[in-house]
Every structure is written in C-alpha cells, then in structure tokens.
Amino acid sequence: MIREEIVIVGAGPAGLWSAIVATKLGASVTIIDDNPIFGGQLIKQTHKFFGSKSHYCGIRGINIAKILTSDLENLPVKKFFNASVIGLYDNNLLAVLTQAKLIKLRAERIIFATGASENNIAFPNNDLPGVYGAGAVQTLMNVYGVRPGHRALMVGSGNIGLIVSYQMMQANIQVVAVLEIMPKIGGYHVHAAKLARLGVPILTCYTIKRALGIDMVEGAVIVKVNKRFKPIPGTEQRLKVDTICLAVGLSPLNELLWQAGCEMVYVPELGGQVAQHNEDMMTSRADIFVGGDLSGIEEASTAMLEGKIAGASAYESLKGVSAESKKIKEQAKVELGMIRQGPFGEKPRWGKERLAARRGWT
Ligand SMILES: Cc1cc2nc3c(=O)[nH]c(=O)nc-3n(C[C@H](O)[C@H](O)[C@H](O)COP(=O)(O)OP(=O)(O)OC[C@H]3O[C@@H](n4cnc5c(N)ncnc54)[C@H](O)[C@@H]3O)c2cc1C
Known part of the structure; x- marks a missing residue:
C-alpha cells in the first residue's frame, strides 16, 4: 500500500x-x-x-x-x-x-x-480488420513504425483526419479520398491545403456506406448525402482500399x-x-x-x-x-x-x- x-x-x-x-x-x-x-x-x-x-x-x-x-x-x-x-x-x-x-x-x-x-460509426463490416481509428493509425506509424496498409480511405475532415491523412501520404500510403459528411471541411485550411497540393480529394457531403471484404478490408462503398445527411440513391462509388480510417470525433x-x-x-x-x-x-x-x-x-x-x-x-x-x-x-x-x-x-x-x-x- x-x-x-x-x-x-x-x-x-x-x-x-x-x-x-x-x-x-x-x-x-x-x-x-x-x-x-x-x-x-x-x-x-x-x-x-x-x-x-x-x-x-x-x-x-x-x-x-x-x-x-x-x-x-x-x-x-x-x-x-x-x-x-x-x-x-x-x-x-x-x-x-x-x-x-x-x-x-x-x-x-x-x-x-x-x-x-476515438468514436466509431455504424456501417456494415465496420468490424473487419483494416478499419481503424485515425489515432490508432497515427500510433502504428509514428510510434511503432508500422504501416497499416497501402491504400486508405479517411472518414472525417477535422484536424485529426486531415493531419493523419497527410502523415499517411508521408509514409507512402496512398490516401484515396477524405470524406466529410458536412458541406464544408472541418479542420484548419492549412492542413486541407497540404492534402489538396498532393492531389488527395476531399469530398464534402459524403459518407461511407459499407466496407467490402470477407477476412479483411478490400474496398469501401461511399455515398453522397443530402442536407439531412441521408444517402442519395445512385451516388454510390466503390473504392479499392485496404485501410479505412475513422476520424469521427x-x-x-x-x-x-x-x-x-x-x-x-x-x-x-x-x-x-x-x-x-x-x-x-x-x-x-x-x-x-x-x-x-x-x-x-x-x-x-x-x-x-x-x-x-x-x-x-x-x-x-x-x-x-x-x-x-x-x-x-x-x-x-x-x-x-x-x-x-x-x-x-x-x-x-x-x-x-x-x-x-x-x-x-x-
Ligand atoms: C492527430 C491529432 C492531432 C492533434 N493536433 C493538435 C495540435 O496541432 N495542437 C493541439 O493543441 N492539439 C492537437 N491535438 C489534440 C491534443 O493531442 C489533445 O487535446 C491532448 O493530447 C489532450 O491531452 P490530455 O492530457 O487531456 O490527454 P492525452 O494526451 O490523451 O493523455 C492521456 C493519457 O492518459 C493515459 N491513460 C488513460 N487512462 C488511463 C488509466 N486508466 N491509467 C493510466 N493511464 C491512463 C493515456 O494512455 C494517455 O497517455 C491533436 C490530436 C490528435 C489525435
């Protein structure tokens, strides 16, 4: 004692x-x-x-x-x-x-x-290996020197989503897109601009609909949302990714x-x-x-x-x-x-x- x-x-x-x-x-x-x-x-x-x-x-x-x-x-x-x-x-x-x-x-x-x-969000297959919190990805890369994957989708454009996306690009992980459900980017302009300069699309009014894969993430379906944050049918797109990063608060x-x-x-x-x-x-x-x-x-x-x-x-x-x-x-x-x-x-x-x-x- x-x-x-x-x-x-x-x-x-x-x-x-x-x-x-x-x-x-x-x-x-x-x-x-x-x-x-x-x-x-x-x-x-x-x-x-x-x-x-x-x-x-x-x-x-x-x-x-x-x-x-x-x-x-x-x-x-x-x-x-x-x-x-x-x-x-x-x-x-x-x-x-x-x-x-x-x-x-x-x-x-x-x-x-x-x-x-870190918060999670509900979507089918959100428990597949390859779905991470953004902070966890940051820990893997910057503390342990481990890359979580090769092609990533980031969900959330607050400062954490933007900064971790940039750090993934620095670690040679291709960030395919950053999704933001709101009509405008959540984080500081300076972080968003760094991503834009690297050609990473930041899609506002978009969310993830489902993760694809059986034993691990092999892709994601994303969808545009209306003003009430409801998915707009017919706007779905399939992305080939092995990592889905959630930066949703x-x-x-x-x-x-x-x-x-x-x-x-x-x-x-x-x-x-x-x-x-x-x-x-x-x-x-x-x-x-x-x-x-x-x-x-x-x-x-x-x-x-x-x-x-x-x-x-x-x-x-x-x-x-x-x-x-x-x-x-x-x-x-x-x-x-x-x-x-x-x-x-x-x-x-x-x-x-x-x-x-x-x-x-x-
Ligand atoms: C990607 C990212 C970028 C950021 N960029 C900025 C920035 O540019 N500028 C800025 O000002 N802020 C930034 N922040 C925010 C900032 O990091 C946090 O607000 C800050 O670290 C919070 O400090 P804290 O001491 O409250 O908690 P933390 O830093 O989270 O520390 C809490 C500690 O408590 C430990 N702990 C928890 N539970 C227990 C337990 N039961 N027993 C023992 N230990 C426990 C945890 O493991 C952790 O080490 C950023 C955050 C992230 C994730």
Whole structure:
C-alpha cells in the first residue's frame, strides 16, 4: 500500500503540467500512465503545433512531450509507466495494474487526466480488420513504425483526419479520398491545403456506406448525402482500399469518474459525458480534479492550461492558497479565455458555459 498526497492519472499534456505545478508548489505527487513513455497523444504527433509561443507553437508534438518530461525529470515526482489505473474504491483507493503486480495506492487528492477515446460509426463490416481509428493509425506509424496498409480511405475532415491523412501520404500510403459528411471541411485550411497540393480529394457531403471484404478490408462503398445527411440513391462509388480510417470525433475517457461517483453531465460540445467541474477544475467531489480532453475535447494547449489549474487547485485544497498558486491559476484562466475566444474555441466555450449554468455549487 502506497500513500500519496496527490495522484495524477494520465501523463498527457494535462497530467504532466498538473504534476509539474503541484510538485513545484510543494506537494508530494505520483503520476501514472499506461504507456511506456509519458506524453499522451503528443508522443505520436510529428507535426508542428499552432497557437502562441507560450503553448509551444511551431514545435512538433513529440518534442513538446520531450520538453515536459524532461521538466518532470528534475522534480521529485514518483512515476509509474506501463501502469493502468483499473479501479477506484472507497477512501480514494486506486488499483494500479503494472506489468509485475497490482499496486494499491491511497491518494488524498486525485487529478484525472485520462484523455479521450476515438468514436466509431455504424456501417456494415465496420468490424473487419483494416478499419481503424485515425489515432490508432497515427500510433502504428509514428510510434511503432508500422504501416497499416497501402491504400486508405479517411472518414472525417477535422484536424485529426486531415493531419493523419497527410502523415499517411508521408509514409507512402496512398490516401484515396477524405470524406466529410458536412458541406464544408472541418479542420484548419492549412492542413486541407497540404492534402489538396498532393492531389488527395476531399469530398464534402459524403459518407461511407459499407466496407467490402470477407477476412479483411478490400474496398469501401461511399455515398453522397443530402442536407439531412441521408444517402442519395445512385451516388454510390466503390473504392479499392485496404485501410479505412475513422476520424469521427473523440469521447472523454471517463469510466473512473463514474466509479468515483462524480456528478456527470452530457454536453455534446465537450464530446459527451464529462464530470461537472468548476473553473478550478474541481469536480462535484472536493478531492477529485480533472483536466484536458477528459473534461471536454479540445487541444493540447488548453489541456496544458487546465492541467496547471488542476495541479494548483489540488495543492491549494491540501495546503492552502499561496501567492504562487493563485498567480498560476489566474494566468492560466486568462490564457484559457483568450484561446476560447477564437472560432475553433467557440464549441468548448459554449460547452463550459452550459456546464456552469447547470452547476448547483461553486
Ligand atoms: C492527430 C491529432 C492531432 C492533434 N493536433 C493538435 C495540435 O496541432 N495542437 C493541439 O493543441 N492539439 C492537437 N491535438 C489534440 C491534443 O493531442 C489533445 O487535446 C491532448 O493530447 C489532450 O491531452 P490530455 O492530457 O487531456 O490527454 P492525452 O494526451 O490523451 O493523455 C492521456 C493519457 O492518459 C493515459 N491513460 C488513460 N487512462 C488511463 C488509466 N486508466 N491509467 C493510466 N493511464 C491512463 C493515456 O494512455 C494517455 O497517455 C491533436 C490530436 C490528435 C489525435
């Protein structure tokens, strides 16, 4: 049995910043991640990030992960790699499954920063080998150096769909088309333009009708949709592909929050069920905090800022408010507000406002 002041579950940008802040402020911290290296989604993001200088703009995701983990190296944080938190029981007892054994960890405060899982969509044969989430393809290519196939269809033209399509082309996988059910492309123009320059068609008002094949993907039937997203008969096309990549959104990875008994709210703008939380990233339980994609699907920049706030808030709830903790939170809240003012911040801003309007506590 290990006892700890603050335990952080998930070492993506949110969890890493929570750990850095809470430790620098003076708390004793343990951070746990189920991957062999820390960084969360960043460890597979080979593209350069957007945003402002303070949020590592112009730096590749993989290098941001290296910067954050080396910051952590110099701090007295206890780290568990390859370790999954598989349960949360009474009195904040966390069950942590490592490769060697099951560890019991009792935490005074917990920060959950477990990120998100990829959404699937329903179509015949969507369970054939060769149908992947876009994030899984990115992991295969950029973390393990494995090409998932030779000819791919991407479903979804948000930033993830566009970026992973480009990275597939870089890995010598022919992207036959990117489909988008909406009338316009979902992601940044700059990512779409890079694909267009390579001759990849981005078909708006299109979706996948079925995957073809018996033991594995051998093709796909795509179809045009009307304004109500209904397939238009006669517009079907067959594509010869061995890989179908789904980039159709993410959902917060929230099972442990349900187990904790946190108040959960369905907020479509935040990606689904999220724990009700206040501006300090505290949930309906005063000893549990959240940050990053788990508290609403956004970006690495906002995940880092929420992580800072969660780290400082968890520290304050244990040891009291300090001038430094107050400053960190105030600054992070200002920066969050600025990011969410932009056109791509609109959705999460509405989501967070909707949460606040429903909250019966502060
Ligand atoms: C293709 C792609 C491109 C992107 N490009 C950009 C970009 O250009 N700019 C930008 O700002 N954002 C970008 N993002 C978004 C950004 O990566 C995420 O918003 C960000 O990583 C979320 O951080 P997080 O810390 O909340 O979660 P994550 O980075 O997902 O980290 C969560 C970690 O928790 C671990 N975990 C989960 N459950 C458990 C458990 N039970 N026990 C132990 N560990 C657990 C996970 O394995 C993971 O390592 C992109 C995302 C993708 C997929």
